[in-house]
Amino acid sequence: MELKGRVAVVTGGAKRVGKAVALGLAGRGAAVAITYNTSAADARSTVKELKALGVDAAAFRTDLSKNADVKKLMDSVWKTFGRLDVLVNSAANFFEAPYERLTERDWNLAMDTNAKGPFLCSWHASHLMRRNRGGKIINFADWAGIKPYKNYLPYCISKAAVIALTKALAKELAPGIQVNAIAPGPILPPDDMDKAERVRVASRVPLKRWGSAQDIVNTVLFLIEGTDYMTGSTVFVDGGRMIT
Ligand SMILES: NC(=O)c1ccc[n+]([C@@H]2O[C@H](COP(=O)([O-])OP(=O)(O)OC[C@H]3O[C@@H](n4cnc5c(N)ncnc54)[C@H](OP(=O)(O)O)[C@@H]3O)[C@@H](O)[C@H]2O)c1
Numbered sequence: 001m002e003l004k005g006r007v008a009v010v011t012g013g014a015k016r017v018g019k020a021v022a023l024g025l026a027g028r029g030a031a032v033a034i035t036y037n038t039s040a041a042d043a044r045s046t047v048k049e050l051k052a053l054g055v056d057a058a059a060f061r062t063d064l065s066k067n068a069d070v071k072k073l074m075d076s077v078w079k080t081f082g083r084l085d086v087l088v089n090s091a092a093n094f095f096e097a098p099y100e101r102l103t104e105r106d107w108n109l110a111m112d113t114n115a116k117g118p119f120l121c122s123w124h125a126s127h128l129m130r131r132n133r134g135g136k137i138i139n140f141a142d143w144a145g146i147k148p149y150k151n152y153l154p155y156c157i158s159k160a161a162v163i164a165l166t167k168a169l170a171k172e173l174a175p176g177i178q179v180n181a182i183a184p185g186p187i188l189p190p191d192d193m194d195k196a197e198r199v200r201v202a203s204r205v206p207l208k209r210w211g212s213a214q215d216i217v218n219t220v221l222f223l224i225e226g227t228d229y230m231t232g233s234t235v236f237v238d239g240g241r242m243i244t
Contacts, residue, residue, distance in 0.1 A: 001085065001086075001134075001227060002225060003025060003028035003029055003162035003221075003225055004028065004029030004030070004222060005029060005030075006026045006029075006030045006031070006083075006084075006086060007030065007031045007033070007077070007084050007085050007086070008022075008030045008031070008032050008033070008084075008085065008087070008088065009032075009033045009034075009035070009074075009077055009083070009084065009086070009088070009121070009125065009215050010022040010025065010032060010033070010034050010035070010071075010088045010090055011033025011034075011035045011062070011064055011088065011089050011090055011091040011101060011121060012034075012035065012036070012037075012044075012091025012092070013032070013033075013035060013036070013043075013046060013067075013085075013088075013090065013120075013208050014034055014036040014039040014042040014043035014046050014059065014168070015039055015042045015046070015142075015185060015215050016183070016213070017090055017188060017216055018088070018091065019026040019034075019035070019042075019046050020146055020213035020214065020216065020217050020222050021213075021216065021217055021220050022034050022036060022038065022046060022050060022057075022086055022219060023046075023049060023050065023053070023111075023217075024217035024220060025056070025086065025088075025098035025220070025224075026050045026053040026055045026057065026164065027053055027219075028221065028225065028243050029055065030055060030085075030086065031055045031056035031057065031081055032049070032050050032055060032056075032057050033057070033058050033059070033073075033076075033077050033081065034046055034050075034057070034058075034059050034060075034078070035061070035062040035064065035073060035091065035153065035200035036059055036060075036061055036062075037062065037063055037064070037091070037244060040061065040198070041126055041150050041157070042171050043059035043061075044059065044152050045217045046059070047059050051147075056080075056081065058076075058080055058081075059098060060072075060073050060076050060077070062091065063114045064091055064117030064118075064120065064121065065115055065116060065117055066082055066114035067120050067192030068171070070120040070121055070124055070228060071124055073121075073124075074121075074124040074125060074128060077108075078128055081129070083131070083132050084125055084129055084132075085132065085134075085135045085136070086135060086137075086224060087121055087122060087135070087136075087137045087138070088137075088138045088139075088140075088164075088220060089118035089121055089122070089137070089138065089139045089140060090140050091113070092113060092114045092117075092140060093109060093114065093155075094152075094155055095109070095110075095155065096151050096152060096156050097133060097151065097152060097153060097155070097230065098164035098222050099151070099190060100233065102153060105180070107154045107157075109154065110154030110155050110157070110158040111158050113158075113163060113241035114155065114159065114162065115126070115158045115162060115165065116138050117127075118140075118221055119148040119160060119165055119169075121127040121140065122137050122139075122165075122179070126169075126173055126177055127182070129176070129177055129182060130176060130177070133177070134176040134177055135176065135177045135178075135180040136171075136178050136179075136180075136223065136224050137169065137173075137177060137178070137180075137218055138179075138180055138181070138182060138223055138224070139165065139166050139179070139180070139181040139182075139186070140162065140181065140182055140184040141159045141160075141162040141166070141181045142155075142156075142159040142162075142183055142236055143154070143179065143183050143184070143185050143236055143238045143241050143242040144156045144182060145160040145161075145163050145183060146160070146161055146163070146183070146242060147242060148160075156225040157174035160184075161180060163181055163183070163234050166179055166180060166181040166232060166233075167232045170231040170232030171232065174231060177224075178230060178231040178242075179231055179232065180223050180227075180229065180230055180232070180233045181233070181234040181235070181236055181237065182216060182219050182220065182223075182234070183212060183217060183234050183235065183236045183237070183238060183242070184237050184238060185205060185236070185237065185238025185239050185240075185241035185242070186201050186202065186205060186210045186211065186239070186241065187211045187212065187213060187215065187216060188210075188213060188240075189201070189210070191231065198210070203232045204241065204244060205215075205238070205239040205240060205241050206239060206240030206241070206243065206244060207240055208239075209239065210239075211237060211238070211239055215237050216237060219237050219239065220233055223235070229244065231240045
């Protein structure tokens, strides 16, 4: 699918990986709607950067864990842009939850945003995509959805659910809509990760370094523009972390 003239939604597109993806899609000529939850100022400045690339852009505040918010988002996208071709489900939360202190709230927080959010977005988006006979959905999983990290049980399960969701949606939405996932390894460290920990993380990766947001952007562009013959796949962009 050529991106020029298409319309894409990128959840969590105000900053970090989501922002890089939004700019990557705009760079190929797609109009982009980004969603944010708390990062309103970042969202405003990302929209400016997107428009500077010569495409239409808008930001919508959305709590992705709530169906009413997601429905409103997709209605607004339709009203603003008049079509929808690409959905990138990048937004997620990531928090430590040691087993002995795990609560039901931790479980719900991870599952509602990271697994139910992509499902709700995909469900509403797919109905809009079908109006123009097709589209592409890209979910963000994690290599830890296959090999869970210790102390992050709700997060790891939510990312395993994203991998399963990708396969189930691919089957439901074929042949018009292709659905794939990207499972990043260490790409951008959380802001509160210290230098020693960053070095330790890199040492565990066969390629001995962190990846970059551009590695993810390149994969997103490949899944959209590089092939129309992949669906239900999860692509690991993890420097080999999964095979250790
Ligand atoms: N960074 C990495 O190295 C790495 C590694 C493995 C997997 N991944 C996956 O790749 C994706 C992007 O990574 P990232 O590090 O850029 O993500 P991130 O910074 O942790 O989160 C992206 C955005 O998700 C949004 N978000 C969280 N809860 C939300 C909710 N309930 N409703 C709406 N938005 C919500 C936040 O928006 P606001 O700021 O507006 O609140 C946040 O800016 C994520 O799915 C992540 O799990 C990343």
